[in-house]
Amino acid sequence: MKLTVLGKSPAWTDAGGACSGYLVEGAGERPFLVDCGNGVFAKLRQRRDYREIEAVVVSHLHADHLLDLVPFSYALTVGPDAGVLAKPRLLAPSGAASFFRHLVGTWDTEDLISRAFAIEEYEAGAELEACGVSIRPHAVPHFGPTNAIELRDPAGGRIVFGSDGRFSERLIEAARAADVLIAEATLAEPDPGPVEKRGHMSAGEAGELAARAGVARLVLTHISDELDHERALAEAAVAYAGPVEVAAEGSAWVV
Numbered sequence: 412m413k414l415t416v417l418g419k420s421p422a423w424t425d426a427g428g429a430c431s432g433y434l435v436e437g438a439g440e441r442p443f444l445v446d447c448g449n450g451v452f453a454k455l456r457q458r459r460d461y462r463e464i465e466a467v468v469v470s471h472l473h474a475d476h477l478l479d480l481v482p483f484s485y486a487l488t489v490g491p492d493a494g495v496l497a498k499p500r501l502l503a504p505s506g507a508a509s510f511f512r513h514l515v516g517t518w519d520t521e522d523l524i525s526r527a528f529a530i531e532e533y534e535a536g537a538e539l540e541a542c543g544v545s546i547r548p549h550a551v552p553h554f555g556p557t558n559a560i561e562l563r564d565p566a567g568g569r570i571v572f573g574s575d576g577r578f579s580e581r582l583i584e585a586a587r588a589a590d591v592l593i594a595e596a597t598l599a600e601p602d603p604g605p606v607e608k609r610g611h612m613s614a615g616e617a618g619e620l621a622a623r624a625g626v627a628r629l630v631l632t633h634i635s636d637e638l639d640h641e642r643a644l645a646e647a648a649v650a651y652a653g654p655v656e657v658a659a660e661g662s663a664w665v666v
């Protein structure tokens with residue numbers, strides 16, 4: 412299984428970058444995406460034909476993780492092969508179909524996304540599959556329902572994408588002994604507010620989480636190009652002794 416970063420920006424895009432989006436290639440013939448935030452569709456097109464995509468897995472219903480479902484839907488419904496291809500699957504949290512109707516209904520017909528994709532709503536803890544990769548969403552605390560996405564290759568490799576969320580025991584459990592943990596490091600400093608109101612982590616917290624989970628490699632993501640990446644790496648390394656890097660467009664890991 413190979414995972415490639417298409418976009419790693421937080422909710423405001425990096426210069427020339429894209430928000431959350433990862434391309435996953437497994438034993439199957441057609442790859443899939445984890446998240447499809449703003450800018451991701453153009454980044455995908457630089458690497459692969461969007462017609463090849465088997466599925467899109469959405470971690471949670473925040474703009475920076477799903478907005479490029481809109482251009483993707485226009486490509487599939489208005490583009491040159493509209494109506495010719497089978498719909499790709501759209502694996503999204505429960506309530507997503509209604510959310511998408513409201514979102515696109517503000518300027519187009521409500522069924523834009525459901526005409527383009529076969530929507531499959533999932534619950535946390537479900538066992539999903541795409542491209543020969545087992546996919547398991549794990550509920551993690553953030554602003555609203557959110558899922559870390561665990562990816563398991565049949566040969567045993569595991570990559571855990573933490574999605575968005577505060578430091579939590581739930582993410583530690585989901586990431587336990589993963590080959591690669593892709594963890595958000597949105598904040599320059601830990602959120603000083605009450606724990607239950609925190610929605611994001613700092614790089615230092617991501618490092619502590621990686622150490623507690625015993626992962627083999629830590630990748631910091633959802634981190635703006637306006638933050639000091641060298642400082643973020645140093646702070647993650649305070650608690651975590653393994654290899655750590657900041658996600659960059661095109662970075663890839665094979666497990």
Ligand SMILES: [Zn+2]
Pocket residue numbers: 421422431473475476575633
């Ligand atoms: Zn986000």
Ligand SMILES: [Zn+2]
Pocket residue numbers: 471473553554575
């Ligand atoms: Zn979010």
